Amino acid sequence: MTKQRVLCVVGPTAVGKSDLAVDICLKYHGEVISADSMQIYRGMDIGTAKLTTAEQRGITHHLLDIVDPTSSYTVATWKDEADKTIKSLGKRHLLPVVCGGTGLYIRAITDDLQFPERPDTLQIRARWYTFLETHGPHALHEQLERVDPLSAKRLHENDVKRVIRALEVAETADKPLSEGYDWSPKTGRYDVLLIGLFMEREALYERVNRRVDRMVDLGLFAEVRKLLEAGVTPEHTALQAIGYKEVVQCLQGECSAEEAIESIKRNTRRFVKRQLSWFRRDPRIEWFERNVDGTFPPGEEDRLWRMIADYLEGKRTMPHE
Structure with missing residues (x-):
């Protein structure tokens, strides 16, 4: 076809x-x-x-x-x-x-x-945005380095939207974002x-x-x-x-x-x-x-x-x- x-x-x-x-x-x-x-x-x-x-x-x-x-x-x-x-x-x-x-x-x-989402994703996202407001993008990026260092290396700390997305995946998926996608x-x-x-x-x-x-x-x-x-x-x-x-x-x-x-x-x-x-x-x-x-x-x-x-x-x- x-x-x-x-x-x-x-x-x-x-x-x-x-x-x-x-x-x-x-x-x-x-x-x-x-x-x-x-x-x-x-x-x-x-x-x-x-x-x-x-x-x-x-x-x-x-x-x-x-x-x-x-x-x-x-x-x-x-x-x-x-x-x-x-x-x-x-x-x-x-x-x-x-x-x-x-x-x-x-x-x-x-x-x-494909981007499967879990029902708790919005709550997790809101929590990380609150963290960002309180601690700033550098501290947010450090959190990603702890759970998914490969994604942290790929993403700049000012790219907060995708940093938060990677943190969401790290919490909700079986694998971190860096391992979940080819x-x-x-x-x-x-x-x-x-x-x-x-x-x-x-x-x-x-x-x-x-x-x-x-x-x-x-x-x-x-x-x-x-x-x-x-x-x-x-x-x-x-x-x-x-x-x-x-x-x-x-x-x-x-x-x-x-x-x-x-x-x-x-x-x-x-x-x-x-x-x-x-x-x-x-x-x-x-x-x-x-x-x-x-x-x-x-x-x-x-x-x-x-x-x-x-x-x-x-x-x-x-x-x-």
Whole structure:
């Protein structure tokens, strides 16, 4: 039986994934499935760099604005929803274009990862977030080192969401996260083409800095203030995202606005490094360079469209097959 084709556009923050995904959908009759763990939240538009309606250019985007920021949401839930969307698009002969920088979401689709959860997971998660609030990310990471040193080595201490996820697994599963998954690329249920975008590092950092300045100009501080007034607390996962946690600290008097903005830029640059490290481990990704203005160097764009055309016409064999 022929596998459903799914095209994924991946890469670091600010490299231009969303615009390319829309271009692909316009050219090949597709719809976008967001693979961003923060764009799922309603009311978090500026700090997550969601495309505006105009920027979406008439292309339907799925899995945006689907839960409130006070809600818990897991990769398992996202995968279920993404699978349903892919199935629906396939029935309508539309190309699913999964686009985002959340590496685990992408791997959930490409490798058909399974994420069984126990009923007590939410309570455990809440306890670790309380621990984080009291003791900080370094102490949290030390807790992971005690129970799952391999996962601790793989995860940076500031990546608190995944550190807590690994701690949950250590408590609820028979094996720690590092032993429970084989992270080597494997064949999933879909015929996947992985398109990766990258940019010269200093050029990408320049785009990151400009993006943060634009977020501030668009009203990032007001957006965070509105979330706090609506009952979203710093303990909720949503407000631990880069861009939000720093503004919360400013609004709570822990730093100045200028210091918060510089922290956002610095933390985003560090996040970019972690994203690239994650995606570079997957040999299936076909990489394409972009210039700082979003254009492609000579020959890159032609190579990109040829590869996509060959893939959709069934002329290309994937490396893992």
